[in-house]
Amino acid sequence: MTESTLNQTFAALADPTRRAMLARLSRGEANVSELAQPFLHSMSLPAITKHVKVLERAGLITKSKDAQWRPCKLRGAGLRVAADWVEQYRMFWEESFDRLDAYLKETAGKKSTKDKADGLTK
Amino acid sequence: MTESTLNQTFAALADPTRRAMLARLSRGEANVSELAQPFLHSMSLPAITKHVKVLERAGLITKSKDAQWRPCKLRGAGLRVAADWVEQYRMFWEESFDRLDAYLKETAGKKSTKDKADGLTK
């Protein structure tokens, strides 16, 4: 996983409009105007187009063609990028220090490529 | 979990310098100049101060006082905010549709408050 992918992924997730779009897409495919519908009272369609493009470039959704429509689909692999990164830190929110100790033992020897990606050491 | 917390959290994570700082802090406490050390060849100390402040405001680290030093510590609860949000989408990267089906059954009845936070429906 490359640094700039993480940059784009997290930046994409930092906007509430885009998170809402992902939430909408978690209930199934939707084309751009369907994604836009909840927001048209507060922003224009071109603004929506831009948000969609950000999500697409971050790999969080895919967009296809159906006549004049552009059905969008959630892309699990994109979200996994964020999940995998943050998962490295799980031990820091497993509250008890006993459990933290247990965690360290539990995960010993599970080190893999992703551990090197952002310089994190367990 | 409020929307603006998620905004700040993900925005903070979108910068590689800040992620590297978190990685450093995962190996233990460090004061600002220690956090700065790997970056002083490419940016100034005030720039570091700003990054630290972003992490602090996002709740990803805490900063305390020790004479003229400002030891910083990773704050698990902050990272958990991101983890919990993205975890809602786990089913979308569990590749097989059989497993997805299994996942839906497995997590039935586990619905809690956080499910409402960002409008996501399972």
Added chain:
DNA sequence: CGCATAATAAACTCAGTGGTTAATTAACCA
């Protein structure tokens, strides 16, 4: 064809972010 709908493109504004340098605060120590 002519028109309506879906979506994008272009050009622009404005605010916020990430960086700079220079100055300042705060604490320790000889």
Added chain:
DNA sequence: TGGTTAATTAACCACTGAGTTTATTATGCG
């Protein structure tokens, strides 16, 4: 007290991001 180290503040600049309005492309349909 005066000097050194740690860190922050202030003022500034360039760039990007999120939004706008207007214009354009592409498709389906009567």
